[in-house]
Amino acid sequence: MKLQIEAQHVRIRIDEDELTRLLAGNVVAGHTQFAKAFMMHFTLRLQHEVEPVLTGYTDAWQIGLPEAAVREHAARLPTRDGLRYLLPCEQGVDALELLFDVDVRDSVRRRHGSKP
Structure with missing residues (x-):
């Protein structure tokens, strides 16, 4: 799972193996260790x-x-279009845009049997 954050935009991008796990009812989890400062955990369900x-x-x-x-x-x-949502925030703060997509390159490789 890839998580990209920029201002009021969060993009979640998963591969097809992670999609299979999600569709089977499992969570997909990840984490990032920010050097020695802290670790951030995230789960998707x-x-x-x-x-x-x-x-x-x-x-x-x-x-x-x-x-x-x-x-x-x-x-x-495979499609390049993902899911897009706007999540409300505190008063005076722009909504958070949440984008979700599946790695299209992975989808195409799997369907056409080509090598990366």
């Missing part, structure tokens, strides 16, 4: 709600994505 949920603490995020939308997205692979 599917949920029945139609809107995504971001909970946790500054060093431990839990991201819940709408299961139906992820399954529909998986059925369209």
Whole structure:
């Protein structure tokens, strides 16, 4: 799982193995060690709600994505289009844009049997 953060934009990008685990009802977890300063943990799961949920603490995020939308997205692979959500923030702060996609290059390689 790749997590990219820039201002009020968070992008989650997974590969097809991680997608398979998600669709099977498992969580996908990752972490980043920021040198000797701290470690950040993040988990991704599917949920029945139609809107995504971001909970946790500054060093431990839990991201819940709408299961139906992820399954529909998986059925369209390979596609460059991902899922996009706007999550409300505190008053006076722009909404957080959450983007989710599956690595299209991995999808194409798997479907066409080509080497990386």
